[in-house]
Amino acid sequence: MTEIDIVVIGAGAAGIAAARRLGELRATCLVLEAAAVAGGRCRTDHGTLGIPVDLGAHWLHSPRRNPLIGLAAATGARIGQPLETRYSANGSWLSDEDAAACVAHVDHCFDRIAAATQDGAVADLFADATSPWHAAFLAEFAAKQGLAPEQSSILDFARYPWEGDDLPVPDGFGTLLAGLASGLNLHLATPVRRVDWSERGRLRIATDQGDIAARAVILTVSPHVLGSGIRFDPPLPDWKRDAVAALPMGHCNKLALRFERPVFGDLAPCLVMPLRGARESVEFVLREDCRDSAVCMVNGPFARELAAAGAGAMRDYVLECLVEMFGSDLRRAAAPESVFVNWDADPFFGGCYAVARPGRADMRAVLAQPVADRLFFAGEATSPEFMGDVHGAWFSGIAAAEAAAASGQ
Ligand SMILES: Cc1cc2nc3c(=O)[nH]c(=O)nc-3n(C[C@H](O)[C@H](O)[C@H](O)COP(=O)(O)OP(=O)(O)OC[C@H]3O[C@@H](n4cnc5c(N)ncnc54)[C@H](O)[C@@H]3O)c2cc1C
Known part of the structure; x- marks a missing residue:
């Protein structure tokens, strides 16, 4: 032995x-x-689409206090620029006025959690919510946490310091970790x-x-x-x-697509959150590193259900969301391969992160x-x-x- x-x-x-x-x-x-x-949960797929796709972690958070920034620099790994977040609803970008109202409500909700001093369920803080933008908060909460407010501790969420920009690793966060x-x-x-x-x-x-x-x-x-x-x-x-x-464990599952010709017009690389109601927490990283690609993150209880239905069902859903925003030509331009990951179903993880x-x-x-x-x-x-x-x-x-x-x- x-x-x-x-x-x-x-x-x-x-x-x-x-x-x-x-x-x-x-x-x-x-x-x-x-x-x-x-x-582990930092893993990059290079082969399926011929471009790096992070199956797990994507962003370096809290850059001022994140030691991986220095380690990335020491190994020569590129660190990207933060992406602008854009919201869409029913296939159209929100107007500036609506986007401002949406962000104000979402920020107000997160501030309310941060100010709490007693533990309990996050949902308890919002029993009286009436804002038309509350579904956007619920979708963003699931995107950050992987679970719904009724499943999550207030103080656990409040202890996390939301600070600084989120920085991508264009050649793969997983590639960086494997190198380390x-x-x-x-x-x-x-x-x-x-x-x-x-x-x-x-x-x-x-x-x-x-x-x-x-x-x-x-x-x-x-x-x-x-x-x-x-x-x-x-x-x-x-x-x-x-x-x-x-x-x-919370839930965040991904599906990535590559397009065989440009489909996003002059759109700059960005993070898009289509507002599809409280249940469907979904985000897209579009055109990362100026590639013709879309990486979809589905979050929270909906992510678990959708990924359990399989790669085909998730691809259909992702294309439906993208076609709603960019038109049906996008479907024809999609390469046949997809990168799909269901962290919930992997016995060596059981989900995305603990809550x-x-x-x-x-x-x-x-x-x-x-x-x-x-x-x-x-x-x-x-x-x-x-x-x-x-x-x-x-x-x-x-x-x-x-x-x-x-x-x-
Ligand atoms: C979809 C997704 C998106 C994410 N996005 C971000 C992000 O943008 N930024 C960020 O900072 N974090 C993000 N995270 C979270 C981040 O990836 C994790 O918090 C982090 O990688 C966890 O590292 P760890 O070492 O704690 O655990 P793991 O990465 O889970 O490492 C544990 C290791 O143990 C191995 N293992 C399990 N069972 C056994 C066994 N029986 N014997 C031997 N080995 C075993 C596993 O294979 C794994 O390699 C994301 C996670 C997911 C899933």
Whole structure:
């Protein structure tokens, strides 16, 4: 059986950051990753459409405090400009006046959440909503959170700092992450099935490729995987399982298309939100990096339903939205291939990012706590501030690496 000091489970942002930090601390570590590539929820498809398409994370948020900006610069990765957001309804762009009224209402709702001091369901704050733009807020909320206001904790949402522009990575956020994993002691296509922590001083980690003994383990997998994808012997303590159950996964699924000729006229690259009612939270990144492409993000409970109906149903829906905005010639110009991803259906993720249930905002801190000074936890779900984000996962990986290394001294 292989023996190692620290095993990191998962080579997403948190696992890559943890392994890099352990290397700096001169701790011996091994990263076990279920997928055939590193990056986790940062993954770029290059082959299907012949252009880079990010299946997961797209934007570098909070640029002033995002360490991946500096790391991207150090590796020569391009960082794009922020995109203008445009709204459409019934196939037409909103007038300036309507767009201003819509943005004012949406901002007012987000300010109201940010000002709240007591936890509960976000929906409780808006029981009296009468604005004609409230459906736009609900769609934007699902786009940010992946769940509906009645499923989401007020304080969890309020703790996230909405600051600065969102910057795209034109050659792929996933490509950037995979590059940051190069040189790590990484075993790909190695799903962990069981973590046995019954023996004092030694853990046994069972994978499809055999068992590994370790002093400590850093688990960076999503709460979905902690709850149902890896068996713990003995089971995790009740307080930890309670935290896992308090942080279900939201939904954001994507479908990308390329067009064989220009279909967007003189439209500059932009983020478009067609207002299609409260239920249908849908956004498009159009003409990214001036390509003839559309990347559609469907969010919230609707994303789960639509992706479950399959790639064909989602492609039909995406084309219907685009034809409404740009005319039926667009349908004929669409290349036959689509990039489609259903994060909900992937057992190694179970959704897009974790969201605290109403009243359970403090469970992220509980999820982050180690068990028995040997099981350490990282990942976006444990981030106290940048939850749901790549850089939140990154910071959590560094913190877990330092704690795991210190526990051996
Ligand atoms: C559609 C979508 C859009 C997003 N947009 C953005 C965005 O614009 N900006 C942003 O900052 N964030 C965004 N996010 C969120 C961001 O991608 C995640 O918060 C972040 O990548 C999570 O990193 P992590 O290391 O915590 O987890 P993961 O990336 O989930 O890493 C965990 C790793 O563990 C592996 N694993 C799972 N089970 C096992 C097992 N049993 N054995 C071994 N390995 C296992 C997984 O394969 C995965 O590689 C988005 C996510 C999605 C899905």
